[in-house]
Amino acid sequence: MSRRYSPKVVTANRLREGDVVYLTADDQWSPHHHEAELIEDEAHAQMRLLHASAQKLTVVGAYLADAKAGPNGPEPVHFREGFRARGPSNYAHGKQADLRS
Amino acid sequence: MYSYSDFDESFVRSRVAQFTQQVERRLDGSLTEEEFRPLRLMNGLYLQLHAYMLRVAIPYGTISPRQMRQLAYIADTWDKGYGHFTTRQNIQFNWPKLPDVPAILSALADVEMHAIQTSGNCVRNVTADHFAGAAADEIEDPRPYAELLRQWSTDHPEFQFLPRKFKIAITGAPNDRAVTRAHDIGLRMVRNAAGEPGFEVMVGGGLGRTPMIAHTVREFLPVADLLPYVEAVLSVYNILGRRDNKYKARIKITVHETGKEEITRMIEERFAELRPLFGGNDQRLLADIRAAFAPPAFRNAPTDAYDAFYKADAVFRAWADTNLAPHRNDQYAIVTISVKAHGQTPGDATSEQMRLMADLAERYGHSDLRISHEQNVILPHVHKSDLPALHAALTQVGLATANVGLISDIIACPGMDYCALATARSIPIATQIAERFKALDLEHDIGPLKIKISGCINACGHHHVGHIGILGLDRAGVENYQITLGGDGSETAAIGDKTGPGFAYDEIVPAVERIVRAYLAQRQGPEETFLMAFRRLGMDPFKAALYENEGAQDAA
Numbered sequence: 001m002s003r004r005y006s007p008k009v010v011t012a013n014r015l016r017e018g019d020v021v022y023l024t025a026d027d028q029w030s031p032h033h034h035e036a037e038l039i040e041d042e043a044h045a046q047m048r049l050l051h052a053s054a055q056k057l058t059v060v061g062a063y064l065a066d067a068k069a070g071p072n073g074p075e076p077v078h079f080r081e082g083f084r085a086r087g088p089s090n091y092a093h094g095k096q097a098d099l100r101s
Numbered sequence: 102m103y104s105y106s107d108f109d110e111s112f113v114r115s116r117v118a119q120f121t122q123q124v125e126r127r128l129d130g131s132l133t134e135e136e137f138r139p140l141r142l143m144n145g146l147y148l149q150l151h152a153y154m155l156r157v158a159i160p161y162g163t164i165s166p167r168q169m170r171q172l173a174y175i176a177d178t179w180d181k182g183y184g185h186f187t188t189r190q191n192i193q194f195n196w197p198k199l200p201d202v203p204a205i206l207s208a209l210a211d212v213e214m215h216a217i218q219t220s221g222n223c224v225r226n227v228t229a230d231h232f233a234g235a236a237a238d239e240i241e242d243p244r245p246y247a248e249l250l251r252q253w254s255t256d257h258p259e260f261q262f263l264p265r266k267f268k269i270a271i272t273g274a275p276n277d278r279a280v281t282r283a284h285d286i287g288l289r290m291v292r293n294a295a296g297e298p299g300f301e302v303m304v305g306g307g308l309g310r311t312p313m314i315a316h317t318v319r320e321f322l323p324v325a326d327l328l329p330y331v332e333a334v335l336s337v338y339n340i341l342g343r344r345d346n347k348y349k350a351r352i353k354i355t356v357h358e359t360g361k362e363e364i365t366r367m368i369e370e371r372f373a374e375l376r377p378l379f380g381g382n383d384q385r386l387l388a389d390i391r392a393a394f395a396p397p398a399f400r401n402a403p404t405d406a407y408d409a410f411y412k413a414d415a416v417f418r419a420w421a422d423t424n425l426a427p428h429r430n431d432q433y434a435i436v437t438i439s440v441k442a443h444g445q446t447p448g449d450a451t452s453e454q455m456r457l458m459a460d461l462a463e464r465y466g467h468s469d470l471r472i473s474h475e476q477n478v479i480l481p482h483v484h485k486s487d488l489p490a491l492h493a494a495l496t497q498v499g500l501a502t503a504n505v506g507l508i509s510d511i512i513a514c515p516g517m518d519y520c521a522l523a524t525a526r527s528i529p530i531a532t533q534i535a536e537r538f539k540a541l542d543l544e545h546d547i548g549p550l551k552i553k554i555s556g557c558i559n560a561c562g563h564h565h566v567g568h569i570g571i572l573g574l575d576r577a578g579v580e581n582y583q584i585t586l587g588g589d590g591s592e593t594a595a596i597g598d599k600t601g602p603g604f605a606y607d608e609i610v611p612a613v614e615r616i617v618r619a620y621l622a623q624r625q626g627p628e629e630t631f632l633m634a635f636r637r638l639g640m641d642p643f644k645a646a647l648y649e650n651e652g653a654q655d656a657a
Contacts, residue, residue, distance in 0.1 A: 018152040088518035090446045090528045094151045
């Protein structure tokens with residue numbers, strides 16, 4: 001019995017700003033974790049990571065991070081990814097402030 | 102303080118110009134990230150969790166009011182209005198954008214500052230006693246030697262690609278306030294039998310995943326032999342140090358694997374070769390540098406107003422009791438400005454606070470400021486008659502917290518709130534401990550107690566040498582905090598011992614409280630500090646306080 005592939009998102013930091021972004025299904029980079037493409041197939045994940053890593057003028061350090069489906073889209077699994085999606089806990093800086101609408 | 106020579110100025114400017122072009126080439130695609138990364142790191146620029154981070158050197162922790170104002174200007178113009186003072190006497194900006202970094206470096210160069218060698222496998226910022234040139238217990242101001250080492254090590258062609266980073270700390274006093282025994286090279290000034298000053302040279306200290314206390318390889322090194330001796334240590338390490346394994350590459354491992362006797366012999370042998378090559382230019386340079394560190398023109402004035410205010414005002418008295426240290430001039434005091442208000446991030450200062458500290462240094466402090474490895478700011482020379490006015494001014498911007506050396510004066514690394522290497526958060530643990538003990542109103546009763554928190558095994562928060570050390574780890578996807586007790590970063594340096602299993606994020610503050618209550622219950626009196634009590638009692642009573650009810654909780 002093969003082990004089930006745990007779903008992933010492709011994430012990176014933007015080259016110019018350094019902020020955290022996620023690869024969407026329509027090849028955009030979104031600052032919102034919930035807009036990321038949730039990838040449930042390992043081969044597809046590798047393809048998407050290659051696609052992301054090739055965008056050397058846009059992003060730095062692309063990698064696959066574990067994620068899970070949520071009511072509004074993919075959610076982080078590990079707390080580190082939770083912080084990346086939100087910002088630091090000592091100030092209302094980063095995404096939690098920048099993306100407030 | 103030391104002012105840049107024409108050579109320093111043109112060197113720093115040329116590095117800014119060079120990096121400006123490197124950033125341009127990265128942004129237009131001529132450089133890949135793999136090519137650019139080592140170049141940006143050589144200029145102190147990291148990519149962290151949420152943004153870039155620029156680490157700026159504050160050589161041996163000494164900074165002028167003009168430089169402090171420029172840091173405030175940088176914080177306002179290109180960052181989020183604050184900066185973070187680190188355990189290596191640097192300042193970090195957490196939110197710069199890559200295209201802005203050349204302008205930031207240029208603004209730093211305008212005030213004789215830079216970010217060179219704040220990263221990479223080279224000799225990093227030389228740190229020093231933050232009370233240098235002022236402390237009552239000092240033999241000699243160590244900063245001229247630190248500046249000599251800075252000039253010698255900057256862009257030193259032989260030592261730009263060491264096996265690993267290399268950290269030197271220096272103190273001119275027998276009481277070690279610079280954690281010299283936890284550095285790659287620690288230099289502690291001592292006198293020989295003839296009364297001449299020299300250095301005890303300690304090699305192979307370090308924290309991180311393999312904490313070690315440095316070995317003394319020379320009991321007494323004449324001050325004139327400093328550069329050739331340090332060069333001998335570096336060159337032995339450069340050849341022996343392990344480049345095959347990053348985790349075994351620091352000199353502490355080299356010393357450990359080679360043995361103290363053998364490495365001492367090799368250093369002395371190399372020193373014998375190098376010594377004749379130093380023809381005296383270093384000593385002429387040192388003499389020039391020394392002149393730049395001449396003490397200020399101390400004022401001679403009555404201190405009665407201070408004595409009267411001390412008796413009359415309890416808030417001032419509490420601050421004076423914790424935040425002042427003895428100055429070598431009786432009429433003066435060394436003031437530590439706590440950048441650790443309860444609930445605030447340790448070491449963070451806003452641009453407004455930076456400007457006020459710069460103003461106060463000019464008005465009351467002979468225009469001298471220091472950054473301590475304990476993440477506070479020091480005014481090293483304040484006449485006692487000025488202390489009441491200084492205290493009142495500090496109070497207005499939240500910088501008059503009377504907690505230096507107490508339980509809320511916590512060292513904390515940025516942890517997972519910022520750092521890409523971190524495995525858990527540090528900052529909220531520090532702020533919660535500080536707020537808890539403030540609510541209990543216990544910290545002045547507890548007395549001297551150093552808590553140090555690191556958010557990963559690399560130990561930037563010096564947890565190994567905290568009286569209470571806290572290490573944040575990732576245990577199966579959850580933050581978990583390991584406690585060590587009995588660490589000491591002073592001249593009686595020791596690595597703390599682990600208490601046992603770690604604690605979850607919401608359990609760590611109560612765990613610290615249990616340790617402290619066990620101390621209060623067992624101490625022989627207020628004069629027995631936490632560290633003294635731990636050394637007398639050992640681990641058992643603290644272990645009992647930490648873990649004895651665990652079974653009951655599990656059963657419930």
